[in-house]
Amino acid sequence: MKIQRIHHVAYRCRSAKETVDWYIKHLNMDFVLAIAEDQVPSTKATDPYxxxxxxxxxxxxxxxxxxxxxxxxxxxxxxxxxVQHIAFKVDSLATLEATRQRLMAAGIEVIGPTDHTIFQSIYFFDPNGHRLELACDTATADMNEKLDAVKWAMLEEWDRTRRAPKHAAWMHEKALKA
Structure with missing residues (x-):
C-alpha cells in the first residue's frame, strides 16, 4: 500500500463559525463541508459535534x-x-510579506519572516490557539541535494546521541550570527 495523499487533517476549535470565518477572512480558504451529528460514527459515543x-x-x-x-x-x-503547528505553502516572498502585513493590520501578532535558508516563513496563531506557519520555498536544487544526502546519517546520529547533528547546520548559520 502507498498513501495517495492526506485526505484531511482535523483539529479542535472553540467555535466552528468563528473558525470558518477566520480562515476565510485571513487565509482565503473556501468552506467546503459541514457535518453535524449527535453520535460519533466510529465510537458510537453520544457526543454532539x-x-x-x-x-x-x-x-x-x-x-x-x-x-x-x-x-x-x-x-x-x-x-x-x-512545536505543534500547521504550515501552509505560499507561492512567493511577495505573498508572504503581503499576508504578514494584512495579518498585522488585523491585529494578529506575527513572528517573522524567519529565514530558514531553504524557505522563509511567518508564524501566528488562529483564534483557537493553533500555531500556523506560512512558508515560501527558497531552496536551490543544490541545497535540496545536500540535505537529501545527509538525512539518514542525521537521523541515525540523533537516534544514537540525542544531540543535534551538524550536517545541515549551514541552514541557520547566518541567522545565528545576526
Missing part, C-alpha cells in the same frame, strides 16, 4: 471539530507551543 472542512488548496483539507459537551480546549503542557 460540528465538523467543518476548509479547502487549503491542491486537495489539502483542514478540518475542525467543535465539541460543546467536552471540557475546554487545552494544550499538552509538556510540549512547547512552537
Amino acid at each position: 460540528m465538523h467543518v472542512f476548509l479547502d487549503a488548496g491542491n486537495g489539502n483539507v483542514l478540518a475542525f471539530f467543535e465539541l460543546p459537551n467536552s471540557p475546554p480546549m487545552g494544550r499538552d503542557p509538556n510540549t512547547p507551543e512552537w
Whole structure:
C-alpha cells in the first residue's frame, strides 16, 4: 500500500463559525463541508459535534471539530507551543510579506519572516490557539541535494546521541550570527 495523499487533517476549535470565518477572512480558504451529528460514527459515543472542512488548496483539507459537551480546549503542557503547528505553502516572498502585513493590520501578532535558508516563513496563531506557519520555498536544487544526502546519517546520529547533528547546520548559520 502507498498513501495517495492526506485526505484531511482535523483539529479542535472553540467555535466552528468563528473558525470558518477566520480562515476565510485571513487565509482565503473556501468552506467546503459541514457535518453535524449527535453520535460519533466510529465510537458510537453520544457526543454532539460540528465538523467543518476548509479547502487549503491542491486537495489539502483542514478540518475542525467543535465539541460543546467536552471540557475546554487545552494544550499538552509538556510540549512547547512552537512545536505543534500547521504550515501552509505560499507561492512567493511577495505573498508572504503581503499576508504578514494584512495579518498585522488585523491585529494578529506575527513572528517573522524567519529565514530558514531553504524557505522563509511567518508564524501566528488562529483564534483557537493553533500555531500556523506560512512558508515560501527558497531552496536551490543544490541545497535540496545536500540535505537529501545527509538525512539518514542525521537521523541515525540523533537516534544514537540525542544531540543535534551538524550536517545541515549551514541552514541557520547566518541567522545565528545576526
